Amino acid sequence: MAASTGTRVDGRAARWAGQQARRRAEFVEAALVAITRHGPGVSTEQIAEQAGVARTGLYKHFADAGDLQRAIAQRAAELVTAELEPVWHPTEGSPREMIVAAIGTHLRWLTEHTELHRYLVRNALTPPLGDSAIDVKAAIGQHLSRLFTGWLGGFGLDPAPADTVAFGLVGYVESATTRWLDHPGSLSLEEFTAQLTGTIWAMLDHTLRMGGVVLDPDQPLPLPPGAEH
Structure with missing residues (x-):
């Protein structure tokens, strides 16, 4: 039974990691579009707007601005x-x-x-x-x-x-x-x-x-x- 529980936990962790990776990739692609639109001085707020999330939403997937950059x-x-x-x-x-x-x-x-x-x-x-x-x-x-x-x-x-x-x-x-x-x-x-x-x-x-x-x-x-x- 313990092994089965562990398998379920591992499966959820793997799915969560995959979702995190996909969301990060989506935000990066949105950032590329925002950079093209707003230039090299693009703000985090503009990137978040392009991604369709609040600024705080970005930081659920990136540790800080440096991580995003x-x-x-x-x-x-x-x-x-x-x-x-x-x-x-x-x-x-x-x-x-x-x-x-x-x-x-x-x-x-x-x-x-x-x-x-x-x-x-x-x-x-x-x-x-x-x-x-x-x-x-x-x-x-x-x-x-x-x-x-x-x-x-x-x-x-x-x-x-x-x-x-x-x-x-x-x-x-x-x-x-x-x-x-x-x-x-x-x-x-x-x-x-x-x-x-x-x-x-x-x-x-x-x-x-x-x-x-x-x-x-x-x-x-x-x-x-x-x-x-």
């Missing part, structure tokens, strides 16, 4: 890494073509989610969000690091620089893109893409040359073993 940052990381999925699994093309494709995909996502990007940047500078705002950058950096590790290993080079190069590129692109989004008249999308592409290739080319590998950025590049995984 962290959940938003995590969701943003999931969205952007999914959008960049083709980048993590390259098939063919020249180095320049691959870089242009990656930058183009990233810029398209950012221009479609400009307010969300600004929200994450804005809240990265003040408590309680803190380091959770780097979730998007960390996710991209980790994917790039694995990709670069495969490339360097395939060329017979030490993969140790992959992490530094990956996160360095992410930081550069994020800073430059934030500036460009705030001052769109300074460079066209095509000019900005070309500038990013040139700088990224320069960093990658330097890393390869340090290991004795010289590539033409405009020649098709056969994938080394492991780079496609």
Whole structure:
């Protein structure tokens, strides 16, 4: 009898946890809509209104505002890494073509989610969000690091620089893109893409040359073993 009671309790706990997770996900999606409508300075009240609940209703599912902000940052990381999925699994093309494709995909996502990007940047500078705002950058950096590790290993080079190069590129692109989004008249999308592409290739080319590998950025590049995984 005790075992049966325990099973029922465990079942209720599992259902409650599932309901909590679903409600949290629904509130996060509502928050994304509210951010698009109200901008990076969106308030908790505006998010609650979008979700159709009172402000106190949010805090039945989030410990505090920081918890909600962290959940938003995590969701943003999931969205952007999914959008960049083709980048993590390259098939063919020249180095320049691959870089242009990656930058183009990233810029398209950012221009479609400009307010969300600004929200994450804005809240990265003040408590309680803190380091959770780097979730998007960390996710991209980790994917790039694995990709670069495969490339360097395939060329017979030490993969140790992959992490530094990956996160360095992410930081550069994020800073430059934030500036460009705030001052769109300074460079066209095509000019900005070309500038990013040139700088990224320069960093990658330097890393390869340090290991004795010289590539033409405009020649098709056969994938080394492991780079496609």
